Amino acid sequence: MTRKTAKQHDPIEFRHLRYFIAAAEHGSFRKAGAALGLSQSGVSRSIADLEDQIGASLFHRHTWGVELTFAGKRFLRRSRHIIRAIDTGAEDAAAIGRSEYGSVRVGIYSSIASGFLADLLRAYDRQHGEVQIKLLDGNAAEHVAAIRKLKLDVAFLTGTEEWSGCETVPLWSERVFAVLPLEHELTQLHQIEWRDLAEESFIVSESPPGQEIRDHLVRRLAGLGRHPEIQVQYVGRDNLLPLVAIGRGLTLVSEAMTVAQFPGVTYRPIVGEILPFSAVWSPRNDNPAFRRLLSMARSMAAVTNINGTMPLSSDAGMSAVPSQTRDPSQRSAQASERSGEPGR
Known part of the structure; x- marks a missing residue:
């Protein structure tokens, strides 16, 4: 399945990356939704929006679940790196706010x-x-x-x-x-x-x-x-x-x-x-x-x-x-x- 060219003017939202990682780890939109407290359709819609934004398909859809495409596997590594960096930055900022270091x-x-x-x-x-x-x-x-x-x-x-x-x-x-x-x-x-x-x-x-x-x-x-x-x-x-x-x-x-x-x-x-x-x-x-x-x-x-x-x-x-x-x-x-x- 081929996606349209990425919309350069639309930034990728942080939540889309989390939904994508959850779907990749669970191999199912339904299971990812249950883990995130969302509906299956909500996760599916967010993943589709993400694929439209980057201009590539991230998952193969099957009746039994989803499977990462080649592009999806590459994007998963980058997404996890981004999430870790953001989480670490948030922890650092919180620690500074508590005057734990600085x-x-x-x-x-x-x-x-x-x-x-x-x-x-x-x-x-x-x-x-x-x-x-x-x-x-x-x-x-x-x-x-x-x-x-x-x-x-x-x-x-x-x-x-x-x-x-x-x-x-x-x-x-x-x-x-x-x-x-x-x-x-x-x-x-x-x-x-x-x-x-x-x-x-x-x-x-x-x-x-x-x-x-x-x-x-x-x-x-x-x-x-x-x-x-x-x-x-x-x-x-x-x-x-x-x-x-x-x-x-x-x-x-x-x-x-x-x-x-x-x-x-x-x-x-x-x-x-x-x-x-x-x-x-x-x-x-x-x-x-x-x-x-x-x-x-x-x-x-x-x-x-x-x-x-x-x-x-x-x-x-x-x-x-x-x-x-x-x-x-x-x-x-x-x-x-x-x-x-x-x-x-």
């Missing part, structure tokens, strides 16, 4: 040594272990530019600034700590104030968030009538703190960094200095893996707001023994006053 590109601007962001990434990895998390250091402007181009899914930045073309949600906050050499006189204090830092020299990294720390120091100390001496070091954060240890200057870190123990340095919180952190992303981003991360971050932030802050160890970086000071009696009195302990 990737999330995250811009960071602070340490992930501990704190909210470390807890978030750890919890996300437990629930979505097949998702790749790609971290990128950088400054806020670079991260936001990448987010607008959808080259970055989300950035966790300091502050609560609204960025054009982006969504922003505040999530958590951290205290600000001064990093001191162990022998520094300010190590006698449990916490320090900006006036204690007015005469100090500072170092910052050339890489993020060095510029932000520099700007913060200038703003705070300018209010005390001081213009701080700040040297830029062309090293990362991990090499900046050893420079503090050898006396090249002090620096600042957020609370998450204070769990990192570096020989020769300790940390002291600055009174009243709280640094907010926000998530920034593009509203056009439809990456399911990222959406799950954002949802988890919001849930964690809500729990934090209900239960209060999520502090690090209250003794973080405060175990150093005070050493020599320029004016021990004065520092001891200040320490007693701020810590509430009787003076010696």
